[in-house]
Amino acid sequence: MWPFILRRVLAGLVVLFIASFCLYVLVSLSGDPLAQLKANPHVSPRTIEAARHQMHLDEPLLQRYWTWFTGFLHGDFGTSTTGQRVGPQIWVRLGVTAKLVIPTVIIAAIVAVLLGIWSAVKQYSVTDHTSTALAYLFYSSPVFVIALVLKNFLAVDVNKTLGHTIFYTVGENTPGVTGTWNVIRDDAAHTALPVIALVLVTYAAWSRYQRAAMLDVLNADYIRLARAKGLSRRRVLLVHAARNALIPVTTVIALDFAVILGGTVITEIVFGWEGMGRFLYEGLTGPVSPDVNAVQAWLMITATAVVAFNIIADILYAVLDPRIRLG
């Protein structure tokens, strides 16, 4: 297995290098960080030139990339166009997104697997039809629509009915809250709606994968053989069928997790969370953008996550299916 992992890591590093170069060039050429200054009649041409020099925009593109690259090799993500260190920011943003994504993935995976298996076992039953209809409804609904419905028809009404705030509609927390229990309660109240919104759009697709995989397995010869040998229905479903049906879904979840970690831009904007998605969005569209160093930092984190989770998916595949050997 180790030679396999080593080969994949090396291939991943090459991909990262090529992606970083391409993105650096594309982002640098996509706009002018001095646009805001140029649009302000009060800013003198001398100031604009000084800003150009201080942002290193007067240096050749390749030289700028090389400066960034050598800094990155030393663990330095550089400075944003507005003068803040990118490194500390990106880790904070990753933490914010993780706070949103980890509960989402855990809840969505459990719901999707259970519903998918249940739907397959009860194929064409009322439960199956209902589950299918709901999955398609949530899968086809944009996350901002679900978010607005949750805000306007759940949060506001529930809070009014109860007379105090159970669900918050904006932000990650309330500033100034102290005490462990209060902080946990406040965080939960802020996290509930965005997590519900993300779970609904995420579980929908996964439950369909799970249902299809389970149906495939249920129709396989070895399941019929297991039943013919007299194994209990429960043992056949859980040990023989479900374990094999988890293999494709596990891969999908592992790969999706890396992508979601890169940012749930719309959810973060709608709920006012400052995570990875907004970090990228602001890097590309903020007042002093494009912010190449910010975008590069986002890329390196998310691309690394994608590579890592690809490898993890392969390993999980082997663990779940003894027939597969990595080498």
Add this chain to the structure above:
Amino acid sequence: MRSSRLVKITGTTAMSAAALLVVAACGAGSSNPPPSSGPVKSGGSITFALDEDVAGWNVLQANDNEFVLQEILDQTWPQTFVIHPDLKPHLNTAIATSAKVTKKSPQTVVYKLNPKATWSDGTPINADDYIYNWKAQSGNPKYKDVGGKAFLPASTSGYSQIKSVTGSNGGKTVTVVFSQPYSDWQSLFSPMIPAHIASKVGFNSGFQEFNAAAKVSGGPYMLQSYSKGEDVVEVPNPHYWESKPKLDKITYRFITNDDQQPPAVQNNEVNIVNPALVSTTFYQSVKNIPNFNVQVLPGLEFQHIDFNESNPYLAKQSIRQAIAYGTDRQQMVDRIVAPLGVKNPQPLQNRIWMPTQPQFQDTSGGLGDFDPSKAKQLLESSGMTMGSDGYFQPNFGPEKGKDLTLSISTTSGVPVRSQIEQLFQASMKSIGIKINIQNYDANKLFGTVGPKGEFDMIEFAWVQSPYPSGNQSIYCSYTNANLCGSNWDHYANPQVDKLFTQALTNIDTSQAARQYNQIDSMLWKDMATLPLFQQPQLFGWSSNYGNIIPNTSSTGIPWNANQWGVSAQ
């Protein structure tokens, strides 16, 4: 998404403007009850939704110069003069007990500083602050920031005309001598960066992170905490020397998507809103929320169409005038402004003064009236022939014999601007001009397309401060690239240049106002640009707070946040 708002006159979208008293006189609309005032009690907190995070903490630095930051710093960085809702500068006696022009030639202003005024770390607010703020914003390369770097000021207006700033009386008297007169002298030193901090940590980069430097206050409140993209919290400055503010805490909550603000208001998570570019959806969402005051006021910001005179057809004054006569501006205000609750909105007839300012005059001379038949006559007399397809065809220039086709550009994804373009396109079709819409993201429009003159016509908003001097770089002759860098239209008129010089150096403000109106009258005759309408600003706040008074100037609604409080009733 909304675009950024800069503090002073800029090419991006919105900012606030307009005075309550003047608004009433102009018949502009407001919905719901008048501002809540009356007795307020001490204690409590308030949350104000801002639609943009800050880029740094030095609002005087070019990259940080955003309206949201000015709002946050209203109560922390000292301002010698504060713009009140009447859109006039008022002396802030907490900082200076007097500020007077003591000599006309050379113009000399003497500031007597409040002896009690100190920064929150105990350092007195004195002449050193005035000297540092002048040098950092003078644009003079002999003054350098920490590390020998050039200062990056957001503006050098006024400061570049100062010859010297000296202190006396233990630093509590400041004498400013100008090398040439400056009529907007009251705009200077408002706000001020703490010199004793900036000179150590740096003007350009020392305030980019939220650190001890950013927390130093010279006002009623001080910054307590900042969570990137989430919120900023201000608490009373314990060292403040005047009356203590009422509220224990002001939270500025960043809600960058304006559509998300109404649910937050309904859920009592936010108490004040002032979106960058109000939409009818937003207005409809908040106007019926119980116990929530909503006022829509004309801002100090206006939408306009610019003509690029490097285009051989738009170079002709008669064609520009024809386009103006053919544009149904009243239809635009009826469709765009009226649904926001503004009663009897009118097209804008002045580029330098807004109708909500006392200096405003209708300088259009009828040149902005909607008169399609006159537009067609002008096009014919300009060398155009009506084609069989209903479009004029020029008898000269690169498009000779083809339909007269011009493009209009603005920022993509901004509904108000798209609506303006579509109405303009329809108006032009009716007078025989074909319009292509070619939009760009804000960065490209203001970074490349505008400055490089890669457009035929361009639509966006100028945000005015009550001080008119910022208009010079927009309308003075483009041939003077250093001074007139914001003139993207290749417009040039030596008489306008001369009048600007006179107005800017005229310290008789009423005479200067007349000169600015003369300038605008010339701009109408030349049809340099076509002003469309004043952009409305929406202010909404929970009615259980008192003393909240909208301020449509570049100071913003927190101009008197030290008086805000929970109503005592």
